[in-house]
Amino acid sequence: MTVTLPDLLPAELRRSWAVDGTCPDLDLYSLFRARQIADLHRTAILDAKGKLCYTALDRKVRSLAGGLRRLGVGPGDVVAVQLPNHRNAVIADLAVAALGAVALPFPVGRGAVEAECLLRRAEAVAVIAATEHRGQTHAADLVPLLPALPALRRVVSAGPGTAPAGTVPLRDLLRTDPTGFVAARPDPDSAARILVSSGSEAEPKMIAYSHNALAGGRGNFLASLMPDDTPPRCLFLVPLASAFGSNGTAVTLARHGGSLVLLDHFTPEAALEAMREHEPTHVLGVPTMIRMMLEQMERTGEHVPAPTALVLGGAPLDEATATAAADAFGCSVVNLYGSADGVNCHTGLDHKVPPTDRSGVVAGRPDPRVAEIRVADPESHEPLPEGQIGEIVSRGPMTPLCYVASPALDARYRTPEGWVRTGDLGYLDGNGVLHVVGRLKDVVIRGGVNISPAEVERALAGHPAVHDVVCVGVPDPLMGERLAACVVARGGERPTLDDLGTYLTAHGVDRYKHPEHVVILDAIPLTAAGKPDRAALRHRADEERHATEPARA
Incomplete structure (x- = not known):
């Protein structure tokens, strides 16, 4: 049985974007194939194995698609992919599209428990996973799930090494004759x-996107950051299997005929080396990664060729980081506000450093060719006038079809007219620029008073002794929760709680919002998707707090 993925947008609205040319109205593999035919030997991928051109990539895609078809994969089937940033991930993505099937990528590093949840709910018929990656054996770990998941028929193991028992080696499927394969035309x-979002739910949210929403809506996002028609060369510091990484195969390659520069694991040293060697036009990452790269550049004095833009999303961007990055990399820094749920807005190339307001870096001007954005009353969903804070809602060419196997999420986050409720609070100013001020739910409640961790993070980011900071709530028997600041110190300085409090007071942050515990870290831990791991930080802060004196009342 194939999972049902209804489109919650009005059909006539979805069609209108294809009719007026906003969306290309072609499936992803057909778009990629047209790019391949137009420039046979353009470089498609630069990874640890070297260069791979469009024609060589297409042969591998067709071989894998033929091999998967022999295994019984057909149109509408869901195929999961758990691979690092490597050509195999791109081959798998395009092969699934060529079959008319649905790809379900999720990053390496996520364990079998979460994988089982995703595979079960999506009714995946196959999963392609790494034989070994940085000490983890994902393919072998997934084999025991086969008896418990009736829909799952095959585990395909990819990468060097001996294929684990019970798996089909990817290299065998890639030996299929590509000349006999005829692509589907979904x-x-x-x-x-299907994009996977960590979100705030008990289980990861899964969101289904169409070919047009990816290549059209998300493709228009990248097009707005291309100053001319030159195909982009994009260095992805985030996993291709993340929501942010969905701008890789479908957008950079299929829509724009560009090149992907891939690192199978992020380190600041490897990222800077890739920038020197491959001179990407666009670098896509999260602010924490850029701060780590800036620290490496400060330490070594090294320089890299200037790209067109650093595109930073996945976590709040502060003014200090944006300014330092623009100076060090010599390019525009783009603040990207977006999510897997279906919202996108950015500050564009007009500003080398993104504009700011009292809340920090602004989100930018919404682009209706990507997503129309409104601010609505959280209860009535009625639009609010400019300047008034409410819930940010979004609808446009990139709007997803639905949440996967979750009518409850559809009911909670989609309106009858197809608008996506983001759960974010913001307002549109008189110039139509979106300002994000916080989350409806992302608050620390201390003694009945709400504190926005994002507000405190933005303020502390400018402290001279703070290189990076994430604020989290930790449980407290008296106050319910207290705020902890997890800090990566700059240089040899170790800011104390009093140092942070004095700085916040000087910058107008009310006393009740000040952190009551500080944790000094060597680096901010990241999730498999490349975002700050707030769950790990909460655990670390809670442990340290219990090991020291009780926090002040």
Whole structure:
């Protein structure tokens, strides 16, 4: 049985974007194939194995698609992919699209428990996983799930080493003769990919996107950051299997005919080396990664060729980081506000450093070719006038079809007219610029008073002794929660709680919002998707707090 993925947007609205040319109205593999035919030997991928051109990539895609078809994968089937940033991930993505099937990528590093949840709910018929990656054996770990998941028929193991028992080696499938493969031609408005969001739910949210929503809506986002028609060369510091990484295969390659520069694991040293060697036009990452790269550049005095833009999303960007990055990299820094749920807005190339307001870096001007954005009353969903704070809602060419196997999420986060409720609070100013001020739920409640961790993070980011900071709530028997600041210190300085409090007071942050515990870290831990791991930080802060004196009342 194939999972049902209905489109919650009005059909006539979805079609209108194809008719007016906003979306290309072609499936992802057909778009990629047209790019391959137009420039046979353009470089498609630069990874640890070297260069791979469009024609060589297409042969591998067709071989894998033929091999998967022999295993019984057909149109509408869900195929999961758990691979690092490597050509195999791109080959798998395009092969699934060529079959008219639906890709479900999720990053390496996520364990079998979470994988089982994703595979079960999506009714995946196959999963392609790494034989070994940085000490983890994902393919072998997934084999025991086969008896418990009736829909799951095959585990395909990819990468060097001996294929684990019970798996099909990817290299065997890649030996399939590509000349006999005939690609499917799925409806461009049908599902192509399922994005996985960590979100705030008990289980990861899964969101289904169509070919047009990816290549059209998300493709228009990247197009707005291309100053001319030159195909982009994009260095992805985030996993291709993340929501942010969905701008890789479908957008950079299929829509724009560009090149992907891939690192199978992020380190600041490897990222800077890739920038020197491959001179990407666009570097896509999260602010924490850029701060780590800036620290490396400060330590070594090294320089890299200037790209067109650093595109930073996935976590709040502060003014200090944006300014330092613009100076060090010599390019525009783009603040990207977006999520897997279906919202996108950015500050563009007009500003070398993104504009700021009292709340920090602004989100930018919404682009209706990507997503129209409104601010609505959280209860009535009625639009609010400019300047008034409410819930940010979004609807446009990149709007997803639905949440996967979760009518409850559809009911909670989608309106009857198809608008996506983001759960974010913000306002539109008189110039139509979006300002994000916080989350409806992302608050620390101390003694009945709400504190926004994002507000405190933005303020502390400017402290001269703070290189990076994430604020989290920790449980407290008296106050319910207290705020902890997890800090990566700059240089040899170790800011104390009093140092942070004095700085916050000087910068107008009310006393009740000040952190009551500070944790000094060597680096901010990241999730498999490349975002700050707030769960790990809460655990660390809670442990340290219990090991020291009780926090002040």
